[in-house]
Amino acid sequence: MAIDFRGQSAPASEEGMMHVFWLSGMSCDGCSVAMLGASNPSIEDLVLDRVPDLPLVVMHHPMIAEESGAELMAQYSAAGQNQLGAPYILVVEGSIPDDQALSSGAFASMGAGSSAARGRGRATDWIVALAPNAAATIAIGTCATWGGIPAAAGNITRSMSLMDFLGGGYRSSRGLPVVNVPGCAPQGDNFMETLANIMRGLTGNRDMPQFDELGRPAWLFDQTVHVHCPKAGYYEEGIFAEEPGDNECLVEIGCWGPVVQCNIVERGAVNHLGGCMVAGGACIGCTMPGFPDKYSPFYKAPPGSAISGGLTKVTGSAIRRMRLMSMKMANREPIWERAGDGTTAWGRAAGLDSPLERINGKFYKKLQYKGSVNQASRNKLQPQPQSMDILRQKGVDVEASTDVLQEHVITREEL
Numbered sequence: 300m301a302i303d304f305r306g307q308s309a310p311a312s313e314e315g316m317m318h319v320f321w322l323s324g325m326s327c328d329g330c331s332v333a334m335l336g337a338s339n340p341s342i343e344d345l346v347l348d349r350v351p352d353l354p355l356v357v358m359h360h361p362m363i364a365e366e367s368g369a370e371l372m373a374q375y376s377a378a379g380q381n382q383l384g385a386p387y388i389l390v391v392e393g394s395i396p397d398d399q400a401l402s403s404g405a406f407a408s409m410g411a412g413s414s415a416a417r418g419r420g421r422a423t424d425w426i427v428a429l430a431p432n433a434a435a436t437i438a439i440g441t442c443a444t445w446g447g448i449p450a451a452a453g454n455i456t457r458s459m460s461l462m463d464f465l466g467g468g469y470r471s472s473r474g475l476p477v478v479n480v481p482g483c484a485p486q487g488d489n490f491m492e493t494l495a496n497i498m499r500g501l502t503g504n505r506d507m508p509q510f511d512e513l514g515r516p517a518w519l520f521d522q523t524v525h526v527h528c529p530k531a532g533y534y535e536e537g538i539f540a541e542e543p544g545d546n547e548c549l550v551e552i553g554c555w556g557p558v559v560q561c562n563i564v565e566r567g568a569v570n571h572l573g574g575c576m577v578a579g580g581a582c583i584g585c586t587m588p589g590f591p592d593k594y595s596p597f598y599k600a601p602p603g604s605a606i607s608g609g610l611t612k613v614t615g616s617a618i619r620r621m622r623l624m625s626m627k628m629a630n631r632e633p634i635w636e637r638a639g640d641g642t643t644a645w646g647r648a649a650g651l652d653s654p655l656e657r658i659n660g661k662f663y664k665k666l667q668y669k670g671s672v673n674q675a676s677r678n679k680l681q682p683q684p685q686s687m688d689i690l691r692q693k694g695v696d697v698e699a700s701t702d703v704l705q706e707h708v709i710t711r712e713e714l
């Protein structure tokens with residue numbers, strides 16, 4: 300009998316049920332935390348059967364299971380022996396140590412072993428026991444997907460990815476290779492959405508989703524960090540941070556965002572909030588194969604950024620200058636232009652509204668309205684409001700000096 304989160308005993312043969320078995324290799328449990336923080340759908344949605352087109356999920360996870368010890372592991376054994384009576388998905392967090400090659404001991408273990416897991420509770424034994432009968436096998440987090448930190452240079456565990464451990468010929472009982480949801484820690488909703496869509500595919504409620512050549516959910520990892528980065532505008536205009544904490548684009552102090560496939564910017568860390576760039580951090584490539592070694596040292600700029608960043612500095616500064624001119628023109632009410640006094644008291648104090656800017660504005664508008672109704676010309680024909688400058692009209696004495704203002708006004712160029 301499996302226990303679901305409603306506290307009821309759920310018969311393993313129940314229609315419309317799917318088990319999820321969670322295993323940990325060389326892991327910090329960050330993937331588990333990410334999964335628990337997901338909201339679209341949440342783990343509560345799945346185990347409480349709140350999503351209409353998904354099966355009731357019975358989650359077997361050592362961190363959150365109601366059972367413990369032998370009672371918990373009995374479920375894993377039953378899955379390995381194909382005795383559940385319902386399909387299951389295997390989820391592996393953490394990289395896979397080379398324990399199968401050791402004559403004794405283990406770097407990662409869970410439980411005390413069983414006939415299904417032929418060893419002594421080693422995590423690798425459980426994977427060998429559960430992977431063949433799993434309807435789908437998902438590697439969550441960069442350690443399980445590509446080896447990650449435990450597989451970095453200098454490690455003594457000879458750790459590897461789940462894909463490498465099971466081999467390129469591995470297929471689940473429903474014909475799927477290992478599905479990879481990378482990230483250190485992964486974005487929790489990336490995992491839950493993938494899990495949900497795989498379940499829809501397995502139950503026939505929808506087509507199986509598409510994956511890329513590395514087994515990543517294609518719709519989640521098809522873009523680079525850079526294209527959606529909140530600092531991408533700085534990059535385009537060639538304005539770069541000089542030290543961590545600066546607001547500008549971080550490529551010159553070690554951001555790999557232009558080549559890293561990850562959706563943390565659009566999705567945020569938890570429930571659409573936070574995420575590396577939103578929090579001011581540079582991208583260090585944590586979703587990518589070869590992380591961390593291929594992206595270190597994290598404080599150095601990627602070599603390619605010298606060329607792309609250098610080019611952007613040249614083109615970006617010209618673009619920025621042109622935009623500043625257009626921006627000045629856009630920051631005008633038509634009423635001011637009709638009055639021949641194209642700015643505010645603040646603007647006059649800052650020395651804006653030069654004749655050159657007015658001429659530029661005229662040409663810009665000509666191009667803007669070419670081939671359509673010239674709304675700027677139409678607006679010029681509007682009568683001016685008669686109560687403009689009402690205090691002066693009524694003879695109320697107002698301070699016209701700009702001296703004080705000058706201390707408190709700052710132009711766009713100075714920002």
Ligand code: SF4
Nearest residue numbers: 528531548549554556
């Ligand atoms: Fe691109 Fe990184 Fe700069 Fe963002 S901070 S714009 S990801 S290079």
